[in-house]
Amino acid sequence: MKIMKKLDDSILFPCGRKMKNRFMLSPLTNTQSNEDGTLSSEEFDWLTMRAKGQFGLVMTCASHVQAIGKGFPGQLGIFNDTQLEGHTRLAKAIKSYGGLAVIQLHHAGMRSEPKLIEDAPVAPSSVERKGARALTLEEVKELRDDFVAAAVRARKSGYDGVEIHGAHGYIVAQFLSKSINQREDEYGGNLENRARLLFEIVEGIRAACGADFLLGVRLSPERFGMELSEIKSICQQLIDGANIDFLDLSLWDSFKYPEEKEHIGKTLLQHFTELDFKKVKLTVAGKIHTGEDVANILNSKVDFVTVGRSGILHHDFPMKVMSNDNFETISLPVTREYLKREGLSDKFIEYMNNWRGFVASDI
Numbered sequence: 001m002k003i004m005k006k007l008d009d010s011i012l013f014p015c016g017r018k019m020k021n022r023f024m025l026s027p028l029t030n031t032q033s034n035e036d037g038t039l040s041s042e043e044f045d046w047l048t049m050r051a052k053g054q055f056g057l058v059m060t061c062a063s064h065v066q067a068i069g070k071g072f073p074g075q076l077g078i079f080n081d082t083q084l085e086g087h088t089r090l091a092k093a094i095k096s097y098g099g100l101a102v103i104q105l106h107h108a109g110m111r112s113e114p115k116l117i118e119d120a121p122v123a124p125s126s127v128e129r130k131g132a133r134a135l136t137l138e139e140v141k142e143l144r145d146d147f148v149a150a151a152v153r154a155r156k157s158g159y160d161g162v163e164i165h166g167a168h169g170y171i172v173a174q175f176l177s178k179s180i181n182q183r184e185d186e187y188g189g190n191l192e193n194r195a196r197l198l199f200e201i202v203e204g205i206r207a208a209c210g211a212d213f214l215l216g217v218r219l220s221p222e223r224f225g226m227e228l229s230e231i232k233s234i235c236q237q238l239i240d241g242a243n244i245d246f247l248d249l250s251l252w253d254s255f256k257y258p259e260e261k262e263h264i265g266k267t268l269l270q271h272f273t274e275l276d277f278k279k280v281k282l283t284v285a286g287k288i289h290t291g292e293d294v295a296n297i298l299n300s301k302v303d304f305v306t307v308g309r310s311g312i313l314h315h316d317f318p319m320k321v322m323s324n325d326n327f328e329t330i331s332l333p334v335t336r337e338y339l340k341r342e343g344l345s346d347k348f349i350e351y352m353n354n355w356r357g358f359v360a361s362d363i
Contacts, residue, residue: 005298007322011056013245014279017160017214019100021056022298023318024248026285026308027104027163027218029072030061032347037064037077039086042345047090049343051097053316056304058094062106062165065150066143068117069171071108074347078103078150087157100160102214105150107143109171110180124175125182140187143171144197148204151213161214164201167250169224172198176234177225195234199241206243218248221258221268228263228271235272239280246281247272248306254286254297273301291327312352315342333360 011019025047032042043061051058063076070077077083087103094101110123110132122139123132135143151162166172174180175197181188187196198217205215217238221231238244251268258268269284285306288294297305310317310329320327330338336359339349353359 007294007298007318011281011303013214013281014242015161015214015245016212017100017245019056019304020098021054021318021322022294022304023055023321024057024283024304024306025050025055025059025311026306027059027061027165028308028312029075029351030344030348031072031074031351032345033061033074033076035074036082037067037070037075037079038083039076039090040074042347043076044086044090044093046343046345046348048093048097049315050311051094051099051101053314054097054318054322055099055307055311056318057100057102059163060090060103062104062170063150064106064108065146066107068119068122069107069109069112070117071106071111071170073116078105078153079146081153084153084157087154087159091158091160095158095160100214101158102161102163102216103154103157103159104163104165104218105147105154106165107147107171109174111170123171124180124188127180134183137185137187140197144200144204147201148208151205152208155209155213161216161245162205162209163216163218163248164198164205165218166198167218167220172201173220173224173226176230178227178230179225191230191233195237198234199237202238202241202243214246215244216246216248217244218250220250220252221271222252222260228258228260228268232271232275236275239275239278242278244280246283246303247277249282249284250306251284251286254284254288254293256286269297269300269302289329291321291325294321295325312339312344313342332357334358335360 008021033040063078064070091101110127110130112121121132122135126134154162221228281303283304283306313329
């Protein structure tokens with residue numbers, strides 16, 4: 001399929017930052033940094049290898065903004081100044097290959113494991129099945145401020161920008177969720193109140209980091225109590241507010257139809273591309289495995305693709321697709337030796353072994 005947009009065309013974001021091509025590395029959980037949240041040499045090598053492979057924007061894994069927001073072992077953190085040295089080194093290395101360096105800001109909320117954080121997880125409201133307690137109003141405001149403080153650390157470290165993780169049932173999504181968020185104050189109830197935390201974080205980061213700092217938001221329209229119509233409304237409000245540079249929609253499958261019966265007349269992607277994006281850029285993630293997949297996405301009013309699994313399998317996926325429209329990723333499963341050659345540490349490979357059919361059995 002002919003791609004209507006040139007893959008190596010640069011993208012100019014509203015903030016003035018330029019992305020050299022249409023490929024972004026998805027923020028990927030990899031469990032290979034240090035338990036105190038500092039950067040490990042393994043994570044540094046994995047990310048810089050993708051920068052060398054010509055991803056136009058290299059995004060870190062979800063990096064927690066509070067110690068209590070840790071979502072998985074070996075997670076990179078940005079909640080303490082002691083973590084700045086690693087971030088400064090990483091941002092500089094990514095940028096040396098011509099890519100934009102962006103960190104994803106994250107808090108797991110009720111999805112934190114009590115054993116991992118040595119405390120009860122927190123959430124908008126108490127969630128008994130998760131052992132999570134409700135945040136006080138003061139703690140909600142601290143959470144907002146800690147997202148902003150993490151962005152300030154990111155700018156100080158040399159990152160070009162940040163992405164707020166508002167997807168996949170983590171804490172921002174928990175506030176957005178009508179089923180999870182049972183608060184009765186200004187952060188709960190109607191959609192305006194449930195979205196208040198997200199908008200306050202966005203406004204706070206823009207004010208603290210300036211007009212030339214790249215700012216994105218990741219949202220997912222399904223699961224964890226998300227409603228498509230509400231997420232579309234939030235997207236349009238974010239666009240109209242003119243504080244963000246891009247929306248990153250995690251669709252699980254970029255070509256699927258909605259699960260909500262009243263919306264199945266068009267694909268999930270079509271529901272979002274009909275919004276008025278003005279100058280804000282759109283990227284989507286979900287099962288983009290071939291050159292044809294990239295073409296289909298970019299021909300659907302999407303500005304650039306966000307690549308996850310394919311970026312794990314091929315550190316130079318952008319180069320492979322830009323040189324071959326018909327490129328297809330290697331067939332699964334792949335051997336541990338293959339993944340090591342692609343820059344994955346033993347810890348990351350073990351994590352990927354949880355994905356059924358991804359890593360070949362040693363037997």
